Amino acid sequence: MSRSSVFARTLADRLRATGLFAAGVVAVAAVYVSMYPPMADEIAVYAESVPEVLAVLMGEIADPAGYLHATIFALLGVVLLVAAAATFGAAAIAGEEEAATLPLLFTVPISRLTVAVHKLAGLAVAVTVLAAVLFAAVTALVVGLGIDVPAANIAAGTLHLHAFALFALGLAFGIGAATGRRAPSLAVTLGVVVAGYVLHGVAHLLDGFEALRWVSPFYWSAGTEPVVNGPAWGWLALLYTAAAVAAAAGIWRFTRRDLA
């Protein structure tokens, strides 16, 4: 009974924010997917004229799957899901600690491990719901507008995005649990994501720097263009593992340190 309560409250506390992010996801999907059919020819012409360096970075945007990759699965979908995951993760332990409600929670017989695990589980569900909303919205529009991208490819792109968002969640949650402070948790997490994006670009554009992409979480998520080429199971496993390791390390510290 006690366990489900923390889990349920975590979800209830994030219901509004999750709803807003879901609305953003649906809006992004609606705008970008429905833009494709009328503009397909122009996009193809535009793709021809793009300088080669940019074309490499954007992928095959003339191809419908490549278009979804460039606009949603490697750009705006990432922004929305990572923003949601990072803010949720930072708020989970660190946010409650800064609001001083954590000492209240620990007036009742519940262990720090239980609190942390069930908060994390609740937030992982919220992030998964956002990914599911993205998949449903994109798939519905693609099918409805007769765009030639199989649902399996959309699922692959969504899965990679989900893994990336959970990576951000695990990192933000872990740092917040370890330090009890929200600002460093958010800053480091977003810093890692942005640095990953930059590294991915540098690795693409500069000869001799290809190896940099191996250390870019952004590359793990979008580098193989999963919505075009299908899932890359190794990178997925790496993202999920990194998420679990970061969260577990933070929880380990949380169970041993002084509360703020």
Place this chain on the structure above:
Amino acid sequence: MGAAIRTEGLTKYYGSARGIVEVDLEVDVGEVFGFLGPNGAGKTTTIRLLVDHIRPTSGRARVLGIDPQREPVEVLRRIGLLTTDMELYPRLTGRALLDYLGKLRGGVHPGGRDGLVERFGAELDRPVRELSRGNRQKLALVAAFMHDPELVILDEPTTGLDPLVQQEFQTLVRELRDRGRTVFLSSHTLSEVERVADRVGIIRDGRLVATERIGDLKAKAVRHLEFEFSEPVACEPFAALAGVRTAETDAHGTLLRLAIARGRSARPSCSPRDTSRSTSSAPNPTSRSCF
């Protein structure tokens, strides 16, 4: 099982900053123990160590015979707790808050909770963020008592409460003691705990400096009284009265200050026209006890 609370050499440093140093505390089952000291003396640090919110630098603590560091959940299951550093969830109503905390305890008897809500006049229907400090404190007290714990640990429990509710609180504490429960409450004023406590421990600068039965402490306590006369008086006759420790008059001789304690004073002193002291020491004009 022995003591309800026992600490041995309990020490906490925050980095190099002193929390508490070598505190040996023993609270018996069935007593009301007042933990007295000025702000910053280490009361809250001690309480947070007892419930594993923070970890000791050295020394050990046992609460109901349990090591809080090893079995914090078991300690929290058997005690009621209110700390000064906690905030209630601002968006929840009082009812939702108590429901949530009750659920996390695996359910509490609703009758006990409702009785407490009524006694304290706690507000259940408004969100916590709209409540005054006193009304939040009422909810925190209900949460600390609602599962009828065998030991209650309360940090500055009457903060923000109006006098009537404070009285109700004191009545409740006495009832609990009569039923064999143990109450540990901290405060920075003796007057707040002297009505309910059997014993008090006094902490200053992180060290437990005294543990006394409340009766003995009252006997030792020095009371300050001020009298204003229409004409100048001499302080010597007052200094000679039984129980008067010091007597002093101001520059005009119309204001008389007495320090009184029970038992005979060994060396009564008298200091007329001591202007420097009368301006600088400014004893409390009420009959509040000092120590």
